[in-house]
């Protein structure tokens with residue numbers, strides 16, 4: 420916070436207030452958002468680095484508020500977590516992603532983001548099982564994306580919960596790898612299929628930044644030796660794609676190969692991107 424002495428304090432206070440007010444407004448609207456049908460999912464293609472064939476989609480949540488317009492999950496997921504609304508929202512996301520993916524014309528995977536708060540909810544595993552059984556989606560077609568922060572809380576049981584998820588035949592991926600709390604020890608206790616390399620390293624590597632190059636090389640080498648695959652996130656340019664492919668990354672996600680799109684648009688991609 421700003422220096423408490425001097426005139427800065429008063430300039431800072433109204434801003435703090437506006438922030439809290441904004442959160443309150445979002446929270447109230449969020450409570451009604453699902454029943455009002457204001458949420459939908461977009462799907463972003465994930466392709467093979469080798470031949471650009473489609474390997475799956477990541478489901479990304481979208482909230483269109485009648486007055487505020489489209490609100491980014493980057494903004495409302497944190498509010499939902501604090502207001503204890505992430506469990507019902509996360510349940511809706513899981514159910515919807517499974518129901519839409521089961522109707523796709525090919526058996527590619529759908530990846531669903533799971534927030535750390537949601538994973539620690541006691542009903543989490545039950546809601547995953549119910550999303551699978553209601554939709555009929557085979558477990559091996561579902562991938563759950565978690566971040567390193569799930570391992571931060573001591574005694575939270577994250578390893579056990581993730582173990583139950585793996586026992587169901589669901590895949591796990593480690594999202595935003597390298598940007599949060601690093602706890603490499605957990606990589607040996609939880610069987611992740613995929614490590615997702617954050618966009619910041621992708622950009623750095625394409626600019627030939629030595630640190631980013633070293634980090635991407637190290638992640639790819641580690642993933643290879645642990646029998647995991649790697650997905651580079653946020654690939655926007657041909658240069659980024661070529662560099663990432665040269666560094667041995669297996670899968671690519673980013674605007675270069677497709678922006679997040681609604682289900683009906685995603686279906687059209689199958690004919691053009693799927694190996695025949």
Ligand code: C2E
Pocket residue numbers: 463478479480491492493496509512532533534594595618652653654655672673674675679
């Ligand atoms: P994330 O899981 O890291 O998702 C990737 C984000 O990068 C998405 O932002 C995606 O639209 C964006 N992106 C993809 N390709 C590119 C690219 O080439 N360039 C750039 N600049 N960006 C790209 P989005 O959809 O706004 O989601 C933001 C974050 O919100 C996600 O980050 C994820 O942490 C969270 N989120 C999204 N959907 C859900 C959800 O259903 N549940 C939970 N708990 N969190 C979600």
Ligand code: CA
Pocket residue numbers: 477532564594
């Ligand atoms: Ca993700």
Ligand code: CA
Pocket residue numbers: 594595615617652
């Ligand atoms: Ca990510």
Ligand code: CA
Pocket residue numbers: 595
């Ligand atoms: Ca991210």
